[in-house]
Amino acid sequence: MAQEASSSTSSKTISLKTGDGEIFEIEASAAKQMKTVQRLIDDLGDDITIPLHNVFSKELPKIIEYYKKDITGEITKDFEAEFVKDLNDDEVKVLFLAANYLDANKLFEFLSQNIADRLESKSVEYVRKYFGVENDFTPEEESKLREERAWSFRGIKEDE
Amino acid sequence: MAMLLRKLRDSASSLKQRSTTSSSSSSSSSSRSHPSPPLPLPLGSFDSLPTELLLKIIRLLDPKQVAKLCIVCKSWRSLVSDNQLWAYFLQTYQPLHFDSILFSEINLTSGYPLPIFVNQTPRVSFKQVYGQRERVPPAVIIDGGSGYCKFGWNKDERPLGRTATFLEFGNVETPIYTRLRHFFGTVYGRMKVKPSSQPVVVSLPLCHYDDTNSAKASRHQLKEAICSALFDMNVPSVCALNQATLALFAANQTSGIVVNIGFQVTSVVPILNGKVMRKIGVEVVGLGALKLTGFLREQMQQSNIYFESLYTVRTLKEKLCYVAYDYEAELLKDTHASFEAVEGKFTLSKERFQTGEILFQPRLAGMRAMSLHHAIALCMDHCHSAELAGGSDWFKTIVLSGGSACLPGLAERLEKELHSLRPPYMSNGIRVIPPPHGADTAWFGAKLIGSLSTFPAPWCTTKKQFRQNKLNRIW
Numbered sequence A: 001m002a003q004e005a006s007s008s009t010s011s012k013t014i015s016l017k018t019g020d021g022e023i024f025e026i027e028a029s030a031a032k033q034m035k036t037v038q039r040l041i042d043d044l045g046d047d048i049t050i051p052l053h054n055v056f057s058k059e060l061p062k063i064i065e066y067y068k069k070d071i072t073g074e075i076t077k078d079f080e081a082e083f084v085k086d087l088n089d090d091e092v093k094v095l096f097l098a099a100n101y102l103d104a105n106k107l108f109e110f111l112s113q114n115i116a117d118r119l120e121s122k123s124v125e126y127v128r129k130y131f132g133v134e135n136d137f138t139p140e141e142e143s144k145l146r147e148e149r150a151w152s153f154r155g156i157k158e159d160e
Numbered sequence B: 001m002a003m004l005l006r007k008l009r010d011s012a013s014s015l016k017q018r019s020t021t022s023s024s025s026s027s028s029s030s031s032r033s034h035p036s037p038p039l040p041l042p043l044g045s046f047d048s049l050p051t052e053l054l055l056k057i058i059r060l061l062d063p064k065q066v067a068k069l070c071i072v073c074k075s076w077r078s079l080v081s082d083n084q085l086w087a088y089f090l091q092t093y094q095p096l097h098f099d100s101i102l103f104s105e106i107n108l109t110s111g112y113p114l115p116i117f118v119n120q121t122p123r124v125s126f127k128q129v130y131g132q133r134e135r136v137p138p139a140v141i142i143d144g145g146s147g148y149c150k151f152g153w154n155k156d157e158r159p160l161g162r163t164a165t166f167l168e169f170g171n172v173e174t175p176i177y178t179r180l181r182h183f184f185g186t187v188y189g190r191m192k193v194k195p196s197s198q199p200v201v202v203s204l205p206l207c208h209y210d211d212t213n214s215a216k217a218s219r220h221q222l223k224e225a226i227c228s229a230l231f232d233m234n235v236p237s238v239c240a241l242n243q244a245t246l247a248l249f250a251a252n253q254t255s256g257i258v259v260n261i262g263f264q265v266t267s268v269v270p271i272l273n274g275k276v277m278r279k280i281g282v283e284v285v286g287l288g289a290l291k292l293t294g295f296l297r298e299q300m301q302q303s304n305i306y307f308e309s310l311y312t313v314r315t316l317k318e319k320l321c322y323v324a325y326d327y328e329a330e331l332l333k334d335t336h337a338s339f340e341a342v343e344g345k346f347t348l349s350k351e352r353f354q355t356g357e358i359l360f361q362p363r364l365a366g367m368r369a370m371s372l373h374h375a376i377a378l379c380m381d382h383c384h385s386a387e388l389a390g391g392s393d394w395f396k397t398i399v400l401s402g403g404s405a406c407l408p409g410l411a412e413r414l415e416k417e418l419h420s421l422r423p424p425y426m427s428n429g430i431r432v433i434p435p436p437h438g439a440d441t442a443w444f445g446a447k448l449i450g451s452l453s454t455f456p457a458p459w460c461t462t463k464k465q466f467r468q469n470k471l472n473r474i475w
Helices: A028-032 A035-044 A060-071 A077-085 A089-102 A105-119 A124-131 A139-148 B002-015 B051-059 B063-069 B074-079 B083-093 B098-107 B126-135 B177-191 B213-232 B243-250 B289-302 B310-320 B327-331 B351-357 B372-386 B410-421 B438-450 B463-467
Strands: A013-017 A023-027 B140-144 B148-153 B161-164 B200-204 B237-242 B256-261 B266-272 B283-285 B337-341 B344-348 B397-401 B431-433
Touching: A013 A028, A013 A035, A023 A028, A023 A060, A028 A035, A028 A060, A035 A089, A060 A077, A060 A089, A060 A105, A077 A105, A089 A105, A105 A124, A105 B051, A124 B063, B051 B074, B051 B083, B063 B074, B063 B083, B063 B126, B083 B098, B083 B126, B098 B126, B098 B243, B098 B438, B140 B177, B140 B438, B148 B177, B148 B438, B161 B177, B177 B213, B200 B213, B200 B243, B200 B438, B213 B237, B213 B463, B237 B243, B237 B438, B243 B256, B243 B266, B243 B397, B243 B438, B256 B372, B266 B372, B283 B372, B289 B310, B289 B351, B310 B337, B310 B344, B327 B351, B372 B410, B397 B410, B410 B431
Parallel strands: B140 B200, B200 B237, B256 B397, B397 B431
Antiparallel strands: A013 A023, B140 B148, B148 B161, B256 B266, B266 B283, B337 B344
16 A cells, blocks of 8 residues: 655654663654554654553564554455464453553554454353453352353353 | 433443553552542453443454353453443344334333333343343244235244235135134144244234124134134144234334235224224225235236236236326326236336225225225324324324335325325324335234243233133233
8 A cells, every 4th residue: 555645754763662661663654553652752752762651572562563564554364363373362462451552543453353252252261361350259149140141152162 | 221321331431540551460559640439349451441442342242252251250240231232232133123122122021001101211221131032932923814924933034934825725814713723734834843842923814893792702703713723733822913013013113003905905903002992993995905916907908918827917016016196197107117027028107006096096996995095084083083091193103014005105195195184283293104024014023022032921822821711802
């Protein structure tokens, strides 16, 4: 797809500093896709290193990788599949929360679908572990809930 | 319902009163940029996310999976109980139209008498409705008439099959036990299912309309015969409702005048709160689908259009005919149109709208019957003079049903004629609704009943109850 019409920022790079102190460079056009970053640029100027307190050096490179592909219009189903292939559930979670913090809509939508795909057909115990919550139902309450929802267990083969 | 949604939204936003600068992994105390009330049990590692975003992910899941999420923990249960979420699932995953589900779940869940809502519509828990509707067992739905019968399943969008009752069984609107047994036996055979396996919703034909004791006895006799036949076939429970009432429900109404253009006659049936108002009177016009097809056949013969089978005439009626808004003006227009039938290509012109015109001018067919719009206006007069508790507007909703009522232009023409026949105080607010599900409208109404979250309980009579003579007499 065509590049954005040339403006003075199209070839500029922006410096981002993660919560754990590392610095990464991204193109200004990629930064535009992350609304939080763009807002900080508007406030602080594009010459300053933008501080991102809530994003860390583990996940930011992955996000930058995604938007690098996005600005060249090369995001395909294959790329997206490859992008999440080796990520475990925790890593996807962290990326998802970072995408939310950065207000990076496209990545956020993509990761929403991926998380939904990972949760589909999983057992209740798996979901508890995934979100890190404790079961606060009594055994009687839980069995009543399961009985009422017998229809939702029908015909689904649960993965553990 | 708006208030409930607002309450849910408010409680949800109190969950999200955290700045996004808090740590992204789960933790109990995290620095907040502004104080907020102590939170209920957390949703876990996604706690820092606003509820709307979490719900966005949840919407991408299958409703079955979402129902399971209620079991994860208490906070998750209250999160996924969001009413709008389940309204969304109902709209997306159920084949029925959402407005029909809403209508039936609000008005029909307790059976007769129908509830009357004065000012506000009650709140619906979509989550409960979704779950309960999933649990409704399969049921057979049969809408039989003297002309055609449609049969199928409550879970399907349309009938599984049809049969021409007049051809196969003769007139099933007579309480002849053996004929009814043969009829129902054939239907169950075509559906490839045992009568004893599931409840059945069956429509009762519109006949013996008068408010006399003998007519009442005849209606009762027919209903008894139908139910006897079914129970003798070991059907576990039966819901038998008047065909006009079913058509009304299919149009998402509980009150109004149903105009059913049947096989042999057309009935104009006033219904208030789901009950046929026989004391007001059912008007009957001796004109039906058979007469319309017959008239078209005569016109075609007069125009020297050769055909072999009456079936062709019927097909042309369905494909080419319509009702003119202004008959005289239409005669001056060029109205040629063609259709490729099994027998070959046929071209009709004024026959196309003259056929439907006999409903408005029966003398065109050499009949001395009352015209349809006069019959409806008469019924409206009777409804108006009855001054019932339903107010003065309930009879201004006119629902058309029957295959022939699907003629394009019929509803508009009827509205026009009714406005010219009656002064504004009567005609203001008249709405004529064309058959909402085509020729299957009454079948669809029966299906609505058979799909209710409370089905079969409030609507069906069991075999035991029937034998003990506890037949529901309202129909």
